[in-house]
Amino acid sequence: MxxxxxxxxxxxxxxxxxxxxxxxxxxxxxxxxxxxxxxxxxMPDFVGKILARNVAGFARYPPNDGTPELLGAIGGWLSRRYGVTVDPATQVMALNGTREGLFNAVVALCPERKNGRQPVVLVPNPFYQVYAVAALAVQAEPVYVPATAATGFLPDYAALPAEVLERTAIAFVCSPSNPQGAVADGTYWKTLLELAERHDFHVFADECYSEIHRDTPPPGALEVAQEVGADPERVVIFHSLSKRSNLPGLRSGFVASGPECSARIRKLRAYAGAPLPLPLQRVAEQAWSDEDxxxxxxxxxxxxxxxxxxxxxxxxxxxxxxxxxxxxxxxxxxxxxxxxxxxxxxxxxxxxxxxxxxxxxxxxxxxxxxxxxxxxxxxxxxxxxxxxxxxxxx
Missing domain, CATH: 3.90.1150.10 (Aspartate Aminotransferase, domain 1)
Structure with missing residues (x-):
């Protein structure tokens, strides 16, 4: 082969x-x-204690989407951190690490054709490599958009030709960005959301480094979308406990969006995703609930x-x-x-x-x-x- x-x-x-x-x-x-x-x-000192109390959970198949308690903890964190109101049952899904979620969300949400042509996935350049591989997997065209000192180390998607934007299905943004450490402010998110509305594409916001910053916590894409009254289906956000809680080996993250996008991702993940073991979901539940x-x-x-x-x-x-x-x-x-x-x-x-x-x-x-x-x-x-x-x- x-x-x-x-x-x-x-x-x-x-x-x-x-x-x-x-x-x-x-x-x-x-x-x-x-x-x-x-x-x-x-890592947080509660990890071992929670694992010990819940070790019997390894003998059970875990809920694929996340336990109600974990989804509720994530929804509570989104409310405290961003002032965003979501329905955990229909807008949040647990992930076995965000790399899996970033890939599968492209598979679930990228159309086979956009305005009758091959769809485009916009990728900041440099970038986390799964963005491009996911685009290629669905036979979309990855368009690499420089994120350099001249653009504040964030991609200037608004400067792209109309022909590219009309074919765009998904635009990736990482904030704070890997590798440059740039933060998308509220103005950047508003401009991108307006562009996405005008050209009908999804914004995929990789926010895994959101809790590591200098003075002011970075704004989130879903937060700004709610402030400006944008369609929640327009934005898909990804978060992880790897950086926030120093738990990269836990492989625990989440994706959140509008109910329709979330349902499509959830349906695909029922076939292709690897659910997080139940004891690890219990650890994640506490991690999202604790700020100390x-x-x-x-x-x-x-x-x-x-x-x-x-x-x-x-x-x-x-x-x-x-x-x-x-x-x-x-x-x-x-x-x-x-x-x-x-x-x-x-x-x-x-x-x-x-x-x-x-x-x-x-x-x-x-x-x-x-x-x-x-x-x-x-x-x-x-x-x-x-x-x-x-x-x-x-």
Whole structure:
């Protein structure tokens, strides 16, 4: 059997590419890995206790959509965090990690034709790679839209030609963005919602880093949609406990939208989704209900922002993230910088081009490296200082 042609031009995933890049080199010191966005702050102390109380739940098939208690906890969090009112039973669905949800929502909601032609899925560039793979899976055309310093590191979808917008079925936005750490403000969301209404497409808001930010919590797409009276079916939001609660291994997230979109996603997931085991749903229920552990983790990330701002204060073009836990550092060439950082300092960082795609002959990630600020403060300081001292800047 041959690999489907529409996937033939997919590059290898970022981390195998990095291993290949570094495979012939020796580290120039203690290896400090700053590549993977895996939170290392303490997970909430209630996790083990809840698992122990509910271990018998592993002997039962779990509810595919999420227990009523979990869906209610998510609905309560949306109300407290964003002032958004949803019906948990018809507008919220639990996910086994948001990557699964992002992919399946495209399958469920992207039409086979848009205005009689191949549909378009708009993808910010650089981007979380599942966006493009999901578009290809449904035989839509992924259109990679630069999210660069010139556009505030968010995609300017309104600048696209009308011909593209008329074929657009879905537009992805990540806020705070991975990898650049940019935040979509209320004006950005309102402009995008107006564009979506005018050209009849869905806005997929990947908000997994929403609880990691500097001073002001980022607004949410569903929040702004409610403020301006937009159709809730227009917006599909995705959230996760991986970053918010330092529980990446729990594989727990959710998707929320209007009742019609939610029903279509739920119907597909009944056939193709992997439900979250019942004991893990009980943990997730408590995690969405508790803010103390979120505040403690956020305080640590704010220390990391201050640390990075001080270390890279003299780096030309440095821009500290507004949210999330990645640094997006400008360099002359991302691959060369990543190789040099490993060989000279033992620091592993990710070339920005591995997160982007060449469009119009240019990969907007080429002149950057992504640095994950997930280690403890001491290790992070050592790694950032070593990295600073060996960077070849633009």
């Amino acid at each position: 041959t690999f489907p042609e529409r996937f033939s031009d997919l590059p290898d995933y970022a981390f195998p590419r990095l291993r290949k890049l570094l495979s012939g080199s020796a580290p120039g010191g203690e290896v400090i890995d700053m590549t993977i966005g895996e939170p290392r702050h303490l 552990h979120v505040r403690a983790s956020l305080a640590l990330y704010r220390q990391k922002y201050r640390l990075a701002d001080g270390i890279f204060a003299d780096l030309p073009g440095y821009r500290g993230p507004e949210g999330g836990f990645f640094l997006w550092l400008p360099v002359a060439d991302g691959e060369a910088a990543a190789l040099r950082a490993y060989e000279k300092a033992g620091v592993r960082v990710l070339p920005g081009a591995y997160l982007g795609r060449s469009a119009g002959g240019e990969n907007p990630g080429k002149g950057y490296v992504r640095v994950a600020m997930v280690a403890d403060l001491d290790e992070l300081q050592r790694g950032l200082c070593r990295l600073r001292d060996c960077l070849d800047v633009k």
